[in-house]
Amino acid sequence: MAGLKLNNITKVYDNSYKAIDDFNLEIKDKEFVVLVGPSGCGKSTILRIIAGLEDITEGKLFIDDKCVNDLDPKDRDIAMVFQNYALYPHKNVYDNLAFGLKIRKVDKKIIDEKVHEVSKTLNLEDLLDRKPAQLSGGQKQRVALGRAIIREPKVFLMDEPLSNLDAKLRVQMRSEIIKLQKRLKTTMIYVTHDQTEAMTMGDRIVIMKDGVIQQIGTPNEIYRNPKNVFVAGFIGTPSINILSAQEFKSLLKLEVEENLLVGIRPENLEIIDGDDIVISVIENLGSERIIHLEKDSTVITVKCSEDREFFVGEKVSLRVKNEDMLNYFDKNTEKSVLI
Numbered sequence: 001m002a003g004l005k006l007n008n009i010t011k012v013y014d015n016s017y018k019a020i021d022d023f024n025l026e027i028k029d030k031e032f033v034v035l036v037g038p039s040g041c042g043k044s045t046i047l048r049i050i051a052g053l054e055d056i057t058e059g060k061l062f063i064d065d066k067c068v069n070d071l072d073p074k075d076r077d078i079a080m081v082f083q084n085y086a087l088y089p090h091k092n093v094y095d096n097l098a099f100g101l102k103i104r105k106v107d108k109k110i111i112d113e114k115v116h117e118v119s120k121t122l123n124l125e126d127l128l129d130r131k132p133a134q135l136s137g138g139q140k141q142r143v144a145l146g147r148a149i150i151r152e153p154k155v156f157l158m159d160e161p162l163s164n165l166d167a168k169l170r171v172q173m174r175s176e177i178i179k180l181q182k183r184l185k186t187t188m189i190y191v192t193h194d195q196t197e198a199m200t201m202g203d204r205i206v207i208m209k210d211g212v213i214q215q216i217g218t219p220n221e222i223y224r225n226p227k228n229v230f231v232a233g234f235i236g237t238p239s240i241n242i243l244s245a246q247e248f249k250s251l252l253k254l255e256v257e258e259n260l261l262v263g264i265r266p267e268n269l270e271i272i273d274g275d276d277i278v279i280s281v282i283e284n285l286g287s288e289r290i291i292h293l294e295k296d297s298t299v300i301t302v303k304c305s306e307d308r309e310f311f312v313g314e315k316v317s318l319r320v321k322n323e324d325m326l327n328y329f330d331k332n333t334e335k336s337v338l339i
């Protein structure tokens with residue numbers, strides 16, 4: 001069990017590309033932190049730095065208050081699970097699970113106990129004799145997790161571990177990993193480009209863009225008070241509507257200073273009778289509908305959970321349900337502004 005501190009970490013690759021710029025993050029013992037951001041923003045680089053697989057160009061990394069910049073990966077007591085399971089194809093599940101302990105020359109009897117304990121935790125008991133080729137994607141992923149757990153590391157690192165799974169299994173594995181982390185009480189750092197995964201899994205989320213942290217906070221804090229337009233647009237599906245002052249006035253008959261942008265979540269809008277906006281697309285999701293509306297060249301999205309019938313081409317009006325839930329941003333800096 002361990003806390004981590006990343007102090008002013010900068011990473012410049014050999015080709016002089018700066019992948020990480022002044023990254024500061026403190027992770028508490030037993031915390032589940034998710035790093036999220038678009039592809040190429042530096043998430044994997046940070047994980048690889050923590051694991052010791054990449055050198056740090058500037059800054060310091062602490063594990064339990066000990067600076068580990070120069071500590072070998074094998075001495076860091078960290079386990080990493082990747083997107084590609086990298087199981088040994090010729091070994092069965094039992095031997096895949098046991099391998100890490102065998103090379104550490106752990107006693108055979110203890111290895112056997114641990115393999116059975118871990119396979120019970122992960123529901124792998126009936127699969128111990130199978131080779132990886134005889135397993136489904138979800139089962140392989142559980143074996144990969146098991147191989148990491150069996151070592152009882154101080155810190156778990158996971159790099160997009162669910163992206164090879166189909167949608168249903170991904171949702172199932174998401175909750176299994178959350179339960180597992182709570183049960184094992186291990187510090188977990190999880191990387192994903194999927195904002196839903198970040199929102200549902202993390203105690204705290206770190207949102208990154210171009211190697212720079214944009215915001216750190218709980219899922220609620222980030223959803224409710226995004227620090228800039230990028231974060232506002234990245235978190236939440238469908239995306240937040242960002243309107244200029246003119247658009248805000250034209251679509252919603254509300255006034256705001258000219259130098260501001262207004263962020264309105266689709267669930268904070270209501271379609272009412274009127275004739276100034278046209279419905280252009282209706283996505284029916286069963287329990288709710290995502291309705292896209294257009295006026296001039298502005299498109300706005302509404303999440304609608306009422307029963308009322310709508311049709312494409314229909315003219316309606318819009319109303320903000322709760323003005324306290326609006327977000328405001330400076331038009332030039334795109335940073336949030338409190339008003």
Ligand code: ADP
Pocket residue numbers: 013014015017019037038039040041042043044045046
């Ligand atoms: P993410 O995990 O967010 O997709 P990465 O951490 O893998 O992003 O990469 C961050 C940036 O650093 C990307 O632009 C990537 O192309 C670049 N990068 C990654 N590894 C190397 C490397 N070994 N040499 C040069 N550039 C690299």
